[in-house]
Amino acid sequence: MKPLHLLALLFTAVPGLAHAALNIFACEPEWGALATELGGDAVRVYAATTAFQDPHRIEARPSLIAQMRRADLAVCTGAELEIGWLPILLRQSGNAAIQPGKPGYFEAARQVAMLDKPAVLDRAQGDVHAAGNPHIQTDPRNIARVAQALSARLIEIDPDHATLYRTRLADFNTRWNAAMARWQIQAAPLKGMNIVVQHQAFPYMENWLGLKRVAVLEPKPGVEPTLGHLAEVAAQLKAAPAKAVLRAAYQSARPAEWLANHAGLSVVVLPFTVGGSDRAQDLFGLFDDSLAQLLKAVQ
Numbered sequence: 461m462k463p464l465h466l467l468a469l470l471f472t473a474v475p476g477l478a479h480a481a482l483n484i485f486a487c488e489p490e491w492g493a494l495a496t497e498l499g500g501d502a503v504r505v506y507a508a509t510t511a512f513q514d515p516h517r518i519e520a521r522p523s524l525i526a527q528m529r530r531a532d533l534a535v536c537t538g539a540e541l542e543i544g545w546l547p548i549l550l551r552q553s554g555n556a557a558i559q560p561g562k563p564g565y566f567e568a569a570r571q572v573a574m575l576d577k578p579a580v581l582d583r584a585q586g587d588v589h590a591a592g593n594p595h596i597q598t599d600p601r602n603i604a605r606v607a608q609a610l611s612a613r614l615i616e617i618d619p620d621h622a623t624l625y626r627t628r629l630a631d632f633n634t635r636w637n638a639a640m641a642r643w644q645i646q647a648a649p650l651k652g653m654n655i656v657v658q659h660q661a662f663p664y665m666e667n668w669l670g671l672k673r674v675a676v677l678e679p680k681p682g683v684e685p686t687l688g689h690l691a692e693v694a695a696q697l698k699a700a701p702a703k704a705v706l707r708a709a710y711q712s713a714r715p716a717e718w719l720a721n722h723a724g725l726s727v728v729v730l731p732f733t734v735g736g737s738d739r740a741q742d743l744f745g746l747f748d749d750s751l752a753q754l755l756k757a758v759q
Contacts, residue, residue, distance in 0.1 A: 482618050485528050485558070487536035487546060488515055489734040490597040491568060491606075493743050495535055497632050498611050502621040506531075511736035512710045515541055516682065520548035528553035531564070533617060535610065538567030539574065541594035563617050569594055571609040572602045575663045597733060599664035600640050600747055607632060639744055646751050649758050654700065656693065656725065658707040658716050661732065665750070674700045677715045685715050694723045704757035708732035726757045 481504040486492030492507035499505070506527045509515055515537070518524075528534065528549045536542055550559055558564035574592025596602045611629040615622045651670035658677045666673055675693045677685045685693075704726040707716045713727075720727045730750050731740035739749035 482614070482621075483530050483532045485531035485534045487534070487542050488597070490603070490743065490746070491535040491537070491610075493734040493746075494603065494607060494610060495533075495614075497743065498607060498625060498628050499614060499621075500624065500628055502618065502624055503614075511731060511733045511740070514710055516544060518542070518545040520545045520552070524549055525552045528558065529555050531555060531558050533564050533566060533613070534558040535566045535568065537569050537594050537596065539569035539591040539594035539596075541569075563613065566610060566613050568602075568606045568610075569596055571606045572596050575667060576660065593660065593663050595661045595732075596664055598662050598730075598750070599668040600636070600643065601668065602664060603743060604633070604636055604640070607636070635744075639747070643747055643751055646755070650751075650754055653704075653754075653758060654702040655728075656697070656702045656705040656719065658705065658711055661708055662706060662730075669754075674702050677705070677719065684712075687718070690715060690718050690722075694719060697723045697725075704728045704754075706730060709736035728753050728757050730754075 481502060482499065484492070484495045484499070484503050484505045486495055486505055486507045488509055489507050489511055492505045495503055495505050508524055508527065509518055524545075525548075531553075534550070536546060550565075555564075556562070569591060574596075576593035578590065596606075607629065611625050614625045618625075647669050652672060653670075654672045654674045655666070656675045656677065657673055660676055660678070660681055662671075662673075665671065675696055677690065677693060679685055679689045702723075702725055705716045705719050706728045707713070707730070709729055709731050713729075716727045719725060729737075730753055731737040731746055734740055734742060734746050736746070737749050739752075740746040
């Protein structure tokens with residue numbers, strides 16, 4: 461038998477050799493976790509950031525460019541969240557398959573209804589995003605919508621594993637819908653709770669749980685608060701008291717702790733994304749822990 465025929469027979473006979481795993485570059489941990497849920501062994505996922513990094517401000521390191529160069533699919537939030545670093549990676553990777561407009565480029569924010577769209581786009585107002593607030597991952601209903609679209613994209617670029625992707629999506633949907641029903645019951649005490657946020661990072665969670673944001677520590681999005689501004693917020697809370705001040709795991713503890721000490725609030729540190737706490741090691745743990753931390757503020 462000729463060598464080429466032997467090679468073809470080998471690839472047919474041994475599962476996994478015929479089709480190498482799909483390389484996925486995930487800009488944020490939540491999309492890496494979702495891609496793993498949907499792809500299983502058919503995908504190899506690289507997460508470009510961690511829960512303890514500000515996703516707005518990432519250095520376009522050579523190691524990230526190298527990973528982007530190898531990617532078959534880039535899965536990012538979009539809505540200008542990665543505007544400071546993703547375009548550099550895409551350009552310098554030289555990878556035509558994962559450029560915007562190609563099947564190998566996927567933006568999660570395009571799959572959901574965006575909140576906090578600015579009436580007027582003015583960069584003097586801080587880190588505003590024309591498409592709306594990009595932090596969509598704090599509402600599990602958004603995760604479900606992104607899962608549907610991402611599964612369809614996986615099938616489009618890797619049709620040989622279509623059956624696997626459909627099966628894994630169905631399994632994920634079953635488990636996710638059950639978890640969302642459980643979370644909705646657990647979260648009932650949170651409805652109507654007044655909160656302060658360090659950064660406007662939680663509008664989707666606020667919308668999902670019925671939380672009421674009464675103040676923001678940052679004077680403008682992405683601008684660190686001064687002591688003077690924090691004092692103004694503390695004075696404001698005398699008229700509109702809040703139960704807790706929320707911050708993401710990656711954010712500095714100082715502003716929230718200062719306000720808590722001066723206004724008698726609880727500080728709730730939310731994982732914000734997968735990996736943000738010991739419990740939040742996957743998407744299910746992310747919401748389990750987020751709710752557990754919030755419920756401590758009302759108990």
